[in-house]
Amino acid sequence: MSSNPSSAAPTVPVLETSRLLMRGYQATDFPALFAMCQEPGYYRYLTPKPLPSEEVWKLLLRSAGHWAVMGYGFWVLEEKATGQLIGAAGYLHLKRDLDPPLGEAPEIGWGLTPAAHGQGYASEAVAAAITWGEEYFNHARTVCIIHPENQASLRLAEKFGYREYARTTYHDGPIVLLERAGRAG
Numbered sequence: 508m509s510s511n512p513s514s515a516a517p518t519v520p521v522l523e524t525s526r527l528l529m530r531g532y533q534a535t536d537f538p539a540l541f542a543m544c545q546e547p548g549y550y551r552y553l554t555p556k557p558l559p560s561e562e563v564w565k566l567l568l569r570s571a572g573h574w575a576v577m578g579y580g581f582w583v584l585e586e587k588a589t590g591q592l593i594g595a596a597g598y599l600h601l602k603r604d605l606d607p608p609l610g611e612a613p614e615i616g617w618g619l620t621p622a623a624h625g626q627g628y629a630s631e632a633v634a635a636a637i638t639w640g641e642e643y644f645n646h647a648r649t650v651c652i653i654h655p656e657n658q659a660s661l662r663l664a665e666k667f668g669y670r671e672y673a674r675t676t677y678h679d680g681p682i683v684l685l686e687r688a689g690r691a692g
Contacts, residue, residue: 519574522582522639524631529582529596532571536583539592540567548621552654573599579613579643584632586623594619596632598640598649605652605684607673612650612686613640617660629663637667637687648689652682 519531543549544558544566558566573580581597596617603609615636617629640649651669653660661683669685676682 522635524635528585543620552657593623596636609650612648615651646690650686655681655683
């Protein structure tokens, strides 16, 4: 069985901000991603405990594969000055079991290592992702879900035009559903 490597690997667009390189996941990102997923300041609003290595590896593979299946996904956030992985941001579609459902709207998300909190990196990454997404999704409605205690992410979502439209439970915990209205493109 022969395969064509050029057709197997999707091209993930590289985005740049003044301080960030936003690129696709690579296997070499695993150690930094695993370390980030062990930090309570990173996972506290995502999971009740640190992710084991197997789950982090699945997360990396899911993130890379999302581009191949959906044509969009999450980018690694690499700090230009140091070359360090400091987080991830982008869009996904996980067919989450929520009531009310998210439907087919792309879901934006972001997460940074605690050492990068409060420095404007999330704003840079979300701004770049939204600019890319507006063109890619033709200005369609996008959504996000945020834990109600995650005030920093709720403020960031609001800054970029996301408005709460429902509260519900997801994986036995409270969640806020937010949307950013699309416009004709």
